[in-house]
Amino acid sequence: MTPLKPVGPGARVALGLAFFVLFFAAWAAATFGGYVSPTFLADPLTMVREGVNLMVQHGFIKDIGITIWRVFGGFLLAAAIGIPLGMMMGAYKPVEAFFEPFISFSRYLPASAFIPLLILWAGTGEAQKLLVIFVGSFFQIVLMVAVAVGNTRRDLVEAAYTLGASDRGIVTRVLFPAAAPEIAEISRLVLGWAWTYVIVAELIGASSGIGHMIMDSQALLNTGQIIFGIVVIGIIGLVSDYLFKALNRRLFPWSLA
Amino acid sequence: MSKVVIDGVSKVFGSTKALERIDLEIADNDFLCILGPSGCGKSTLLRIVAGLEVPSTGKALLDGQPVERPGPDRGMVFQSYTLFPWLTVRENILFGTRSTPAKTDSLMVKVGLKGFENHYPKQLSGGMQQRTALARALANDPKILLLDEPFGALDNQTRALMQELLLGIWEADRKTVLFVTHDIDEAIFMASRVAVMSARPGRLKTIVPVALPHPRHYTMKTTPEFSALKARLTEEIRLEAIKAMEAAAA
Numbered sequence: 001m002t003p004l005k006p007v008g009p010g011a012r013v014a015l016g017l018a019f020f021v022l023f024f025a026a027w028a029a030a031t032f033g034g035y036v037s038p039t040f041l042a043d044p045l046t047m048v049r050e051g052v053n054l055m056v057q058h059g060f061i062k063d064i065g066i067t068i069w070r071v072f073g074g075f076l077l078a079a080a081i082g083i084p085l086g087m088m089m090g091a092y093k094p095v096e097a098f099f100e101p102f103i104s105f106s107r108y109l110p111a112s113a114f115i116p117l118l119i120l121w122a123g124t125g126e127a128q129k130l131l132v133i134f135v136g137s138f139f140q141i142v143l144m145v146a147v148a149v150g151n152t153r154r155d156l157v158e159a160a161y162t163l164g165a166s167d168r169g170i171v172t173r174v175l176f177p178a179a180a181p182e183i184a185e186i187s188r189l190v191l192g193w194a195w196t197y198v199i200v201a202e203l204i205g206a207s208s209g210i211g212h213m214i215m216d217s218q219a220l221l222n223t224g225q226i227i228f229g230i231v232v233i234g235i236i237g238l239v240s241d242y243l244f245k246a247l248n249r250r251l252f253p254w255s256l257a
Numbered sequence: 258m259s260k261v262v263i264d265g266v267s268k269v270f271g272s273t274k275a276l277e278r279i280d281l282e283i284a285d286n287d288f289l290c291i292l293g294p295s296g297c298g299k300s301t302l303l304r305i306v307a308g309l310e311v312p313s314t315g316k317a318l319l320d321g322q323p324v325e326r327p328g329p330d331r332g333m334v335f336q337s338y339t340l341f342p343w344l345t346v347r348e349n350i351l352f353g354t355r356s357t358p359a360k361t362d363s364l365m366v367k368v369g370l371k372g373f374e375n376h377y378p379k380q381l382s383g384g385m386q387q388r389t390a391l392a393r394a395l396a397n398d399p400k401i402l403l404l405d406e407p408f409g410a411l412d413n414q415t416r417a418l419m420q421e422l423l424l425g426i427w428e429a430d431r432k433t434v435l436f437v438t439h440d441i442d443e444a445i446f447m448a449s450r451v452a453v454m455s456a457r458p459g460r461l462k463t464i465v466p467v468a469l470p471h472p473r474h475y476t477m478k479t480t481p482e483f484s485a486l487k488a489r490l491t492e493e494i495r496l497e498a499i500k501a502m503e504a505a506a507a
Binding site: 153155158160162163164174178252254 | 308309326327328329331332333335339341342343344352353354355356377378379390393397403
């Protein structure tokens with residue numbers, strides 16, 4: 001194979017699908033062949049059956065809806081405060097000097113470790129779930145947005161000054177639009193992480209959601225349901241990522257060739 | 258009266274002396290080229306007039322007012338492509354606080370951008386981008402146009418065409434121009450006066466008037482008068498380039 005040589009679109013799809021096929025074949029061989037006990041790993045058919053069962057009898061679609069709302073709720077909260085703060089830090093160095101050390105420290109605090117505290121403060125309701133995602137996303141967004149804004153090309157800023165832009169105009173007419181595609185990309189990335197936080201939040205002290213269902217299924221040793229839950233998360237993540245990418249392409253045609 | 262006065266300007270970066278006591282006056286309607294070897298501080302001098310750098314000593318004055326920060330009265334075109342990539346050609350030219358749709362439309366015709374109004378900078382060649390940058394600076398109607406090797410990144414043919422374009426605009430409006438370059442032909446072809454700078458620390462070495470008649474045509478580059486000026490400036494610059502190389506080697 002030649003390094004970095006692009007692969008054709010047809011071959012790309014075929015190769016991508018091939019791995020899924022291989023993966024399912026290995027899974028099916030291990031389970032149907034009796035190499036792995038059903039107690040530890042359900043076979044693909046059982047998973048599908050359990051999935052249908054979950055949807056039809058247990059109203060799993062509602063759990064999915066609740067989980068999606070928590071992810072987006074917590075993420076939007078973090079973005080609504082984090083993006084403006086990150087922009088201020090990127091644009092104004094004293095603001096950055098004030099917040100940056102604390103936020104750099106906070107970003108390494110694991111969101112999941114806050115769950116017991118957050119339950120203490122906010123109970124086990126929706127507020128606590130949103131807060132877990134907020135804690136997990138906020139500091140990351142702030143720091144990455146600050147870097148993106150701070151990396152704006154200096155010559156663009158200078159050009160804007162020579163065209164009469166005010167200090168405020170530099171922020172609104174240069175720094176923000178210049179960093180916007182990267183901010184959108186950061187949001188997409190952090191939304192992906194938010195999906196892992198929400199499941200952790202739902203594993204502990206929740207009475208609904210995909211994570212809660214997984215926890216219940218574990219008590220019943222129903223590995224089919226657990227795997228179905230995990231697959232659902234993967235699919236939603238993939239779809240939301242795709243939609244986000246498509247939206248970014250529409251919003252920022254100029255950043256593409 | 259003099260439009261721009263550079264009064265005893267020096268600039269030190271850390272332990273490096275970039276400019277040493279520059280005194281220079283640029284009159285209304287002048288087209289002054291600052292010619293010098295790389296690293297002689299000619300761009301720094303231009304940036305001081307633009308207000309993008311603060312001189313270590315001395316000051317730059319525009320119509321008697323000291324330059325303290327960049328402003329719309331001094332339009333600038335940079336060597337790097339500085340169009341705002343998120344704006345179309347038309348929106349870029351409209352960016353300046355004193356630009357208007359009417360001025361934008363007439364300038365787009367003047368610099369040959371008709372039909373490219375809605376293109377993004379990424380879709381344009383280097384020459385087209387610099388045309389847009391020139392139109393953007395002019396649309397803001399500055400008192401003086403500052404150009405920092407604006408055609409330096411272009412290929413030879415495009416550069417020659419851009420020189421003719423800029424010269425044509427200047428011959429029509431006689432807007433005061435301060436143009437930095439290391440290209441001798443470029444300086445002679447466009448300038449009314451050529452200020453030669455020495456190797457670092459940059460000093461003003463000599464000012465050579467270019468008495469070639471206007472309007473100038475590109476064929477002028479092969480006339481004996483042009484060649485004589487070129488020979489003289491080549492000699493001046495060559496010495497400085499040698500000094501610059503020796504300084505770099507030392």
